[in-house]
Amino acid sequence: MNRPLLALASLFSLVIGAVSAPAADKPNIIFILCDDLGSGDVKCFNPEGKIATPHMDRLAKEGVKFTDAHSGSSVCTPTRYGVMTGRYAWRSKLQSGVLGGLSPRLVEQGRLTVANLLKEQGYSTHCVGKWHLGMDWVRKGEVAELNIESADQVNNVDYTKPITNGPTSVGFDTYFGISASLDMVPYCFIENDHVTANPTETMKLEMNAAGGRKSFTREGPGAPGFRGEDVLPALTERAKKIIAEKAAAAAKGSPFFIYLPLNSPHTPILPSEKWVGKSGISLYADFVMETDDAIGQVMRATEEAGIGQDTLIIVTSDNGCSPSADYPKLAAAGHNPSAIYRGHKADIFDGGHRVPFIVRWPAKVRGGQTSTQLVCLTDFMATAADIVGAKLPDNAAEDSFSFLPALLGESGQTTRKSVIHHSINGSFALREGDWKLELCAGSGGWSDPRPGSPGEKGLPDTQLYHLKDDIAEKNNLQSSEPAVVTKMTAELEKIIADGRSTPGAAQKNAVDVLVRKPTPAAKGKKKAK
CATH class of the missing domain: 3.40.720.10 (Alkaline Phosphatase, subunit A)
Incomplete structure (x- = not known):
């Protein structure tokens, strides 16, 4: 192993090994994907x-x-x-x-x-x-x-x-x-x-x-x-x-x-x-x-x-x-x-x-x-x-x-409050509670309305769904809930710009991240690093 890799391995060992569970508490782990x-x-x-x-x-x-x-x-x-x-x-x-x-x-x-x-x-x-x-x-x-x-x-x-x-x-x-x-x-x-x-x-x-x-x-x-x-x-x-x-x-x-x-x-x-x-x-x-x-x-x-x-x-x-x-x-x-x-x-x-x-x-x-x-x-x-x-x-x-x-069934110990979704063409969505914000006009993928398809033309460039009432994502509320759209868009942009969604020091993304795909329907392109 060369010196940089050896030093890196030692660093991992020091950081990760700082706190350790007893061997008996460490289960075998099988992750089947x-x-x-x-x-x-x-x-x-x-x-x-x-x-x-x-x-x-x-x-x-x-x-x-x-x-x-x-x-x-x-x-x-x-x-x-x-x-x-x-x-x-x-x-x-x-x-x-x-x-x-x-x-x-x-x-x-x-x-x-x-x-x-x-x-x-x-x-x-x-x-x-x-x-x-x-x-x-x-x-x-x-x-x-x-x-x-x-x-x-x-x-x-x-x-x-x-x-x-x-x-x-x-x-x-x-x-x-x-x-x-x-x-x-x-x-x-x-x-x-x-x-x-x-x-x-x-x-x-x-x-x-x-x-x-x-x-x-x-x-x-x-x-x-x-x-x-x-x-x-x-x-x-x-x-x-x-x-x-x-x-x-x-x-x-x-x-x-x-x-x-x-x-x-x-x-x-x-x-x-x-x-x-x-x-x-x-x-x-x-x-x-x-x-x-x-x-x-x-x-x-x-x-x-x-x-x-x-x-x-x-x-x-x-x-x-x-x-x-x-x-x-x-x-x-x-x-x-x-x-x-x-x-x-x-x-x-x-x-x-x-x-x-x-x-x-x-x-x-x-x-x-x-x-x-x-x-x-x-x-x-x-x-x-x-x-x-x-x-x-x-x-x-x-x-x-x-x-x-x-x-472990610890009620009230919720750790994740939101999640960011990403489609095959790079479209973003933010899920928070019952709200789901999608920064694209269509599916962002392979189902209708596909990106750039006639069916997507004329649709709003933003979708907002309340999943508790609309789990099938049929009723777009972006026009009737502008405050929710504004708030969630800002939150999404911040998570992207911070380089992390967990607590801790800000980190860098590897490249500039386009919040919206550069399509005619997507106005106001924004970048975050």
């Missing part, structure tokens, strides 16, 4: 839902179900950045959209992550799954920094060389998974800092035998024999293996942390052969059921290893369900992945970012609870610090509030 699982796809959150999810339902019965939980963004990469850092991703250089499978590292050098935090507290740390936060591949030429790759970029990577700045550079002892979504190159597994098999074949859009499933949606390099159907089972088996290997040490006071970002039920919708047709609804519903089963297997692995009581399991999703999930078939069966909420993945509406969120920790948390506490996935880092008794420095987890009081 489903991909594009809608809030209405989980039966315990949507009794009207038509997809069976017995394992998530059991988890909720034995833990706490949060009904007002939100991803940091309505798309995946920025949400993952928030989970890892406790910071809204729009404070980074990524202001809209997502990364590709070959994009460079997004998490800044020197930034404290939840993996760093727990490692300094004596945890062994493991990442298993879809990373989608960038890593540095050896290039043969120039490459665009953030966008999904062009054919030229795909073909100038030397896949035989070690990868740098991946998960093992931000605090994880081990990594096994895929670089991004299964519709992004390269189509291969990665172990720590190298591909497990060189992607020497060209994968194309093709149809599989089981119901006309699409295997890949972007042509590019793949490893021989690599199949999308095999990814979820492989990730599940690897997580179970780590649990089995670390159980003995965990029982003696050396806990582990597994970050398990699944590839499912994101497109391409590829349930394993044995799950095809199980739902009787659609392949997407089959894939949700297989995802639920994978979660059940992880739960059972902790119980069979004798560490179920002392293992904290979180299950959630990175954003709402994608419109590519074959909504017509789901609707025909009476199923809505967004339940009662408007919109879906990519949108500023609640269907884009309101997600299922379940926490089980038998040793400390009473089961069967339902919490209405406002939660954002950025809150995982502060909660982990709270659990292990670590103090976070001012320049870390700037948008992370601990939800441990809600887990």
Whole structure:
């Protein structure tokens, strides 16, 4: 390790280790992040839902179900950045959209992550799954920094060389998974800092035998024999293996942390052969059921290893369900992945970012609870610090509030009072109490009215909804409640300008942040640093 990195590691150790919980009070932690699982796809959150999810339902019965939980963004990469850092991703250089499978590292050098935090507290740390936060591949030429790759970029990577700045550079002892979504190159597994098999074949859009499933949606390099159907089972088996290997040490006071970002039920919708047709609804519903089963297997692995009581399991999703999930078939069966909420993945509406969120920790948390506490996935880092008794420095987890009081049933101990939402095109919203302010004319995403569409023309450039009376966001009150709009806009601008939403010294955003997208409908563009 070079001197700057060694000094940085020592600093982390001093700051984080200043206060520490006894080893016996440090649970094993498994954070399971489903991909594009809608809030209405989980039966315990949507009794009207038509997809069976017995394992998530059991988890909720034995833990706490949060009904007002939100991803940091309505798309995946920025949400993952928030989970890892406790910071809204729009404070980074990524202001809209997502990364590709070959994009460079997004998490800044020197930034404290939840993996760093727990490692300094004596945890062994493991990442298993879809990373989608960038890593540095050896290039043969120039490459665009953030966008999904062009054919030229795909073909100038030397896949035989070690990868740098991946998960093992931000605090994880081990990594096994895929670089991004299964519709992004390269189509291969990665172990720590190298591909497990060189992607020497060209994968194309093709149809599989089981119901006309699409295997890949972007042509590019793949490893021989690599199949999308095999990814979820492989990730599940690897997580179970780590649990089995670390159980003995965990029982003696050396806990582990597994970050398990699944590839499912994101497109391409590829349930394993044995799950095809199980739902009787659609392949997407089959894939949700297989995802639920994978979660059940992880739960059972902790119980069979004798560490179920002392293992904290979180299950959630990175954003709402994608419109590519074959909504017509789901609707025909009476199923809505967004339940009662408007919109879906990519949108500023609640269907884009309101997600299922379940926490089980038998040793400390009473089961069967339902919490209405406002939660954002950025809150995982502060909660982990709270659990292990670590103090976070001012320049870390700037948008992370601990939800441990809600887990422990401490009434009146509300920590988060507002949350900022962000859509795929970079539109902002502020939620505070029952009010939700949206600084865009339409969805900011993929549902109607889409940005720049004829349906958006002529609409007010601001939306204000009172969610207690209008959870479906149908009645825009911006014209009748100008004082609320003014007050909430100022609050949003201040949170952006301060570089943090938590108490502490002001911090800097990586770039100037546009409060409003520069569209003809959005008047009075403002900037905050």
